[in-house]
Amino acid sequence: MNSNTEKKGAVLQILRAFNPPEKDHHVWGDYKLTKVSNDVLIGIVLKHTTKSREDVEQIVKQNNKPYYLAIPKRKNHLSLQNTFINNYENLNETAIEQYEKFLEDDFHYFCTTILGLIPDKGGHSVYNDYDDIENHTDRVVQPNDVLHIGMDFNVTNMSAIVHVHEGDSDYAVAELTGIFDTYSMCEKIKELYSGHSIVIYPDASGQNRKTSGKSDFDIIRQYKYVIRTGVTNPAVRDRVNEVNSAFRERKYFVNRFTCPVYSESLKKQKYKNGEPDKKEGYDHTNDAGGYYITKKGKTIKINSSGARTR
Incomplete structure (x- = not known):
């Protein structure tokens, strides 16, 4: 983050270059966070994959997690956000395949780490698909269990x-x-x-x-x-x-x-x-x-x- 707020006539610039923290993180104090609708998310994902719209819609539907985009609150703030698409021509096929593979294997990771979308609270959990209610069982060890x-x-x-x-x-x-x-x-x-x-x-x-x-x-x-x-x-x-x-x-x-x-x-x-x-x-x-x-x-x-x- 580079800034100069004291020099007369200087333009304050905020350049983001990180895997975004959760939406409640203090770094977003200078931004307005806008929730990404499913339609917008589908459009973003389609720019980063060769999968069909139907396939992407199904993936988004199954994920069902909220994401946000950051818009600077001040007019003199410049915020830049890039993904691998901006450097596509310089990447080898192996790297591109690895990035696109996350789309199917771990869509949440793809959205946050590859696309740079801001996750909701708890969004950077490793096991983000675990729900201690939906994935709960009352099963205990019983006689003769292997x-x-x-x-x-x-x-x-x-x-x-x-x-x-x-x-x-x-x-x-x-x-x-x-x-x-x-x-x-x-x-x-x-x-x-x-x-x-x-x-x-x-x-x-x-x-x-x-x-x-x-x-x-x-x-x-x-x-x-x-x-x-x-x-x-x-x-x-x-x-x-x-x-x-x-x-x-x-x-x-x-x-x-x-x-x-x-x-x-x-x-x-x-x-x-x-x-x-x-x-x-x-x-x-x-x-x-x-x-x-x-x-x-x-x-x-x-x-x-x-x-x-x-």
Whole structure:
């Protein structure tokens, strides 16, 4: 932001060059915010895609989130807003494909980060499709349930989200948070869920050997739990998109009473510099839940002996 309000005859200019904060942010004090109608939003999106109007209308209808445009309140304010379209001829095909892919994979992210539209309060939430009412379930762990546990490794602060799968839907029914280490986590699972079949969906980094000679995967196998994983974790953006899609399509539900930390983290984790913020501590349970959603049915299994199976 460049300004000179003291020099006689100077023209005050405000140049915006950022991913816009929420509409309640103080930066918008010098602007009048105008809500973008669906018709206007459709027109803006059509300038940034080769999709048909019908496809864009359907995407906008499904999103159902408000956005705003900023208009300077003072006549001597100059406000410039650009998107990748203004630099289209200088971008390679890969970059353009990546930007346009967000339109379908994460429309809200496309609107705010790619188009620069101003989101409503809470609009920069990573899991913006999670609604703790619409995505709530009263489901709890029941006898004979097969438990699918997403697990995130952090020294002194491990997290695990316990799921059950029914029909074509997944239910987060319990959480384990603030666990000291992998041994403690496995002991807690054994204590709480003895008699259940257990499948673990961990952070792929857990297969790396530690200084003690045993990896986190080795420890899990000692407890005879099946591990379902891949050589590497899915890309963060792909994981976030898949979890949001499951929430949006009402195929993923969270018991906010038995998973209070997970539910709050889903609501409060925000983007920072274009990536999910990890400094506030909301990432641990969110990563654990996401590992299950993205790895179920898609990856190799490692049985209790360490052998890989399909």
